[in-house]
Amino acid sequence: MHFDLIVIGSGIAGLTTALSAAPRRVAVITRGTLADDGASRWAQGGIAAAVGSGDSAAAHARDTRIAGNELNDAAAVDALTRGAAEAVAWLDACGVGFDRTAQGYLLGREAAHSQARIVHASGDATGAEVMRALGAAARAASHLQCFEQHLAESLLQIDGRVVGVAAAGAQGRVELFAPYVVVATGGIGALYRHTTNPATADATGLALALEAGAELADLEFVQFHPTALRTRDGRSGQLPLLTEALRGAGAVLVNGAGRRFMPAIAREAELAPRDVVARAVWAELERGETVWLDATRAVGAAFPQRFPTVFASCLAEGIDPRTQRIPVVPAQHYHMGGVRVDAEGRSTVAGLYAVGEVACSGVHGANRLASNSLLEGLVFGRALGRRLAQQPVSRSTRSNLPAVGGPVDCSVGAALDTVVRDLLWRHAGLVRDAQGLQQAQQTLQALQRDAATRGEQRRVAVAQCVVAAALQRRDSVGAHYRRDAAQMRTG
Ligand SMILES: Cc1cc2nc3c(=O)[nH]c(=O)nc-3n(C[C@H](O)[C@H](O)[C@H](O)COP(=O)(O)OP(=O)(O)OC[C@H]3O[C@@H](n4cnc5c(N)ncnc54)[C@H](O)[C@@H]3O)c2cc1C
Known part of the structure; x- marks a missing residue:
């Protein structure tokens, strides 16, 4: 089957790219249910955008670079922060029901942001609402053909250029060809014992790009979230996230003796940068302590209204966070590294592009600023989709199609x-x-x-x-x- 563009992944980055490439014919390959199988639908806090009065893209850019220890690609940061308002407006037009006041968006504030600039939806269920809207838009879009429950198992190349994808589904294997292939497969959480990421974040996109000869960059920069919910069964894999906004609302971290340990470590205590808090929690656990997030005073009875997602996760573990402390463990959360891309989303392999968490444009530097990753998928996905829609379409002909190997055993014991x-x-x-x-x-x-x-x-x-x-x-x-x-x- 031939398309103008193939996108692997239906998270925020993949769907934004695919939708923005209209009217080109786009194939979207996704391993589960469209819009519901990646990290995007789990996002809680929201999307950073300088849309409040007194805020500016320049201030957002400054905060992004400080969080990234100035190892960020400055041009990428400017593109991200300048594109934020337009990207949020586009989501609005797609039907996302953002939380609002009479004056405009209801803006939240998160650690390391100098302003309240987090646009969110349904309290702490931003990702679910955004992906609901993008999924509906994708299903209604006549230029998209979705291959759900299909695992991309190899990139097809001619003379080094990527020209297609082989994917396996329940009905068998499909071979799709297009002059441009975009990898939008998300993060690497499934490589870590504890993670906030779903099981689909198993780095297969990164591996496919690596096999195709693409350069990877900044792989050592892996972000850990300080507060995932430690479950009763102590399982590995995806753990429920306890959003940073809880600490923003005044929740405190205590050890088994009920003693706060963050004030002795950082001036900002529980609101110190994510990596500082995460390492402090890790150190307590290494000492054999248990660590708890206590929101009983700060949030208390308002928990179900203010943090409905977290509330439900706690109840599922038999914890009532209105009156009880929540056991926590740090967890892998986000990968700043990935497939090296230039300002246009191009990898170092012809025909292959990357966007979203799997890509490394250098925008996050050594550490991602909270709520900048949904934004990254949006802004860079919009730009990439539009740009590829302008490219000439040169169809592969039967005579120059690559030899397609047999099925690939992608299972992992x-x-x-x-x-x-x-x-x-x-x-x-x-x-x-x-x-x-x-x-x-x-x-x-x-x-x-x-x-x-x-x-x-x-x-x-x-x-x-x-x-x-x-x-x-x-x-x-x-x-x-x-x-x-x-x-x-x-x-
Ligand atoms: C619990 C949680 C809360 C978060 N909160 C926020 C927040 O508030 N704000 C924020 O900005 N960021 C947040 N993040 C981070 C953010 O959600 C992710 O970085 C972002 O959604 C990544 O989007 P993506 O489109 O790149 O990848 P994903 O949304 O992970 O999508 C990847 C897609 O690729 C598909 N895929 C993967 N491999 C293959 C394959 N081999 N074949 C076919 N399909 C494949 C997946 O099924 C999926 O459809 C949060 C993350 C988590 C886990």
Whole structure:
């Protein structure tokens, strides 16, 4: 089947790109249900945009660069922050029901933002509302053909250029061809023991790009959220997120003895930067303590109205957060690194583009500012879709189609999955050092030798790249913390 454009992934980045590429014929390949199978639908806090009075794109850009330890690509930051208002207006036009006051958007404030500039929907259910609207728009769009429940298993290339995708679905395998292929497959949370990401964030998009010869960048910059809900069964994989807005509302972190530990660590206490709070929680846990988020005083009876998503997650674990403390653990949350792309979303391989969390435009530097990632998918997805819609369409002809190999076994065994998760959690997690990273490298080499499927080889290959990048960067900066470094770099 031939298209003008193929997009892999139906999160905010993929669907925004696909919708913005009208009237070109676009195939969207997604491994689950359209708009519902990625991290986007889980987003709670909202979308950062300088739309309030007294705010400006320049102030938003400054906050973004400070959070990123000035390792950001300044042009990408400008494009992101300048494009924010238009992108939010576009979502509005798509039917997203943002929370409002009589004056305009109801704006929230999050850590490290100098202004209240977080646009949100249904309180803490922004992602679900945004993806509801984008999913409906995609289903109604006549230029889109959606391949749901299809796993992209290989990129098809001719003379190095990516010209298509092979994907496996319940009815068999499809081979789709287009002059442009966009990877919008999200993050790498499934490589870590604890994560806020859904299981689909297993880095297969990153692995496909790597196999196609694309450069990856900034892989060592992995963001951890300080407060995921520690479940009764102590399971690994996706844990419910306890949004930062809870601490913004005055909730405090306490240890088993009921003592607050953040005031002794940072002036801003619980509202210190995400990585500082996450490492403090980690340190308490390493000491054998338990850590709790206490919102009983700060939020109390208002919990169901103010934080309905978190409230439901707590109740499911038998906790009533109006009257009880919530057990927490840090969790992998976001990947700043990814497929290296230029200002136009192009990877280093012809025909291959990347957008959203899987991409690395350098916009986040060493650490992402809260609520900038939905925005990234929106702004860069809008720009990429529109740009590709302007490109000439040169169809592959039968004579120059690439040889398509047989089916690829993308499965990953439970044993290897657990070993990789534990390895990255322990050695390429919140706190790293050369010894642990080298140990991880050796174990991963052995795992690569013994990998039973292509899926396992890919999983290990991405883990190896993350560990190698973390080993290579010897200083601590942003989300990358080396306990064997002399001191933390601040800019
Ligand atoms: C709990 C939680 C809360 C968050 N809160 C916020 C917030 O308030 N504000 C904010 O800005 N950010 C937030 N984030 C981060 C943000 O949600 C993500 O960074 C963003 O949604 C990523 O969008 P994406 O489109 O790049 O990827 P995703 O939304 O993850 O979409 C990836 C898509 O690719 C598909 N896919 C993956 N591999 C394949 C394959 N091989 N074949 C076919 N399809 C594939 C997936 O099924 C999915 O459709 C949060 C994240 C989480 C997990």
